[in-house]
Amino acid sequence: MKPAPFEYARPESLDEAVRLLAADEDAKVLAGGQSLLPMMNFRLARPSVLVDIGRLPELTGLRREDDVLIIGAGVRQRAAETSQLVRRTCPLVGRALRHVGHRQIRSRGTVGGSLAHADPAAELCAAACALDADVVVTGVGGRRTIAATDLFLSPYETSLATDEILTEVRVPIRGNTRFGFAEITRRSGDFAIAGVAAALEFDDRTATGARLAGLGIGGTVRRLTEAEEALRGRALTAESISAAAQAAADSASPPDDLHADPATRRAALHAAAQRALEQVAHD
Incomplete structure (x- = not known):
């Protein structure tokens, strides 16, 4: 099947992406597209506008700040899976990612996209809950932090507002x-x-x-x-x-x-x- 007609937008900044989402409640974020595009092809999802955030520099990067591992929402799953920083500080992330689909999927899919999709069988969602991770989201009202255990409400539904974008994942690093x-x-x-x-x-x-x-x-x-x-x-x-x-x-x-x-x-x-x-x- 083919998707229903839609418009495409590629914002140049996170602020622009948020404004595009706020302007149309039927707009959807496109990150890696490994979950959204198949749903569109089956017409299970019919967004009016795809807001492509795949190239926003604000969403990339892996770093450690004190005792927190910070993963940008736009980081590709394969990059997180093979990261030495992730392996040293929080190996559960890499172990969970090895079970996500196939390597080709992980090479396009993003960490934030998997969490925002909220599939009940998603490995990253379970890992985030077990790790007591937080997610940072950005909307027209600014930034806020949501505990991973409070993010998932029902199949494919999260506590994000329609104008909010998941921008980073914060994982506490604990000894022993x-x-x-x-x-x-x-x-x-x-x-x-x-x-x-x-x-x-x-x-x-x-x-x-x-x-x-x-x-x-x-x-x-x-x-x-x-x-x-x-x-x-x-x-x-x-x-x-x-x-x-x-x-x-x-x-x-x-x-x-x-x-x-x-x-x-x-x-x-x-x-x-x-x-x-x-x-x-x-x-």
Whole structure:
């Protein structure tokens, strides 16, 4: 199929991009286009104007400021995946990105675009929640910061206003933290039936903090608080891993759709949680 008719605009600044969005509530931001353009081709999305922000210098760059990793929203996923800075400070980002589609997709798709798209099976969305990341957005009213856990409202819906653009991701860098990421798919590159991103902080061998986020198990990615509670204050052993994986599966109310029934998704979530936490144990 072909998309419905639309106009195209390529602003030269972030301020101009925001003004274009504010002028038309049916305008959409185009970053990498790896999610939006297929939806347009199937006419699931019918924007009146595409506002192309792919070349705005304000949205590029990877840097560290004190104990925060800052990723520009326009950074290509492949660049973040292979970045030595990301690998040193927050390897969970790279581990999650390796599961996003195929390399060609990651070479065009952007970090901010994935978060703003808010796919319930998006690996970066789950990683952002597990990392306690914040996103900075810019609109006609200025800049504001949103916690990643407050960004995702429902499938493909976020708490961004129609005139706001996600401009950067801010990830806290914590010491004594280990990471894991796993997902269950039918084929490599497919959307996940279920997946888990995990970040655990340790004092000696005891998990003093646990943050797990699940993907592919409902209307949005979400924190797996029951599994987190099963891990806090305990050593990461085969028994505590098994208990947390079971708690994650028991807490899920996954959809029944053409990809998997609820029982299959719960089993996949259990397996993904087990694998992610085993990675943490060996990190």
